Amino acid sequence: MADHSAIRILRAQDYHRMPWKNGGGETVEIAVFPASAGLEDFVWRISMATVAANGPFSSFSGIDRTLSILQGASMMLTIGDDGPVALTPATPPFAFPADVPTSAILLDGAITDLNVMTRRGTCNHSVIRHEFSGKCQLETVASGIRILLCQSPVTIAYGEGGNYVMGTYDALISDEEPLPTVIKGNDLSVVYEIVLTPQD
Numbered sequence: 001m002a003d004h005s006a007i008r009i010l011r012a013q014d015y016h017r018m019p020w021k022n023g024g025g026e027t028v029e030i031a032v033f034p035a036s037a038g039l040e041d042f043v044w045r046i047s048m049a050t051v052a053a054n055g056p057f058s059s060f061s062g063i064d065r066t067l068s069i070l071q072g073a074s075m076m077l078t079i080g081d082d083g084p085v086a087l088t089p090a091t092p093p094f095a096f097p098a099d100v101p102t103s104a105i106l107l108d109g110a111i112t113d114l115n116v117m118t119r120r121g122t123c124n125h126s127v128i129r130h131e132f133s134g135k136c137q138l139e140t141v142a143s144g145i146r147i148l149l150c151q152s153p154v155t156i157a158y159g160e161g162g163n164y165v166m167g168t169y170d171a172l173i174s175d176e177e178p179l180p181t182v183i184k185g186n187d188l189s190v191v192y193e194i195v196l197t198p199q200d
Helices: none
Strands: 007-010 016-019 026-033 044-051 063-071 075-079 085-087 094-097 102-106 111-119 123-132 135-138 145-150 154-158 163-166 171-174 181-184 189-198
Touching: 007 163, 026 145, 026 171, 063 085, 063 123, 075 094, 111 123, 111 189, 123 135, 135 189, 145 154, 145 181, 154 171, 163 171
Parallel strands: none
Antiparallel strands: 007 171, 016 026, 026 044, 044 111, 063 094, 063 111, 075 085, 075 102, 123 189, 135 181, 145 171, 145 189, 154 163, 154 181
């Protein structure tokens, strides 16, 4: 079935792999805007990374970031002078500035995380983790780009565009005003809803 012109389906096997900015690991780039942007000039960027050792996070000047744990046990973040924050797969997505010195300590082995980053003053973002059994209906937001990252296989009924069969870590991107959406999964499914809102 052909995708609606404003909807793109991204398959996990096609994602771009590249080194971390600080060289400490590998990141899997899901989507970036502009499409040709590098790590210094993107407006927004969605990626996954495996953190296998304690150490500092890469710094991104002028960037706001939201982090979610996809796999693994737990990671403790220390951000600037603030006290440590423990993140687990059940923790709500955690937002913080990407240009404040941040370090991570793994509490029980490697983790895989989801990173959503937007350029401050140019684009805002929100990230919601939906965990459900059977079916989940998403609210319609007023405007913005909606990205649905599927942590488990699901079927997405998006507006009038038909059903999209999604595999693990596949993503659906809608570049138009987000439409009514119903997601059908198994006994326990997880989908991350990312909304990107460009600023005038």
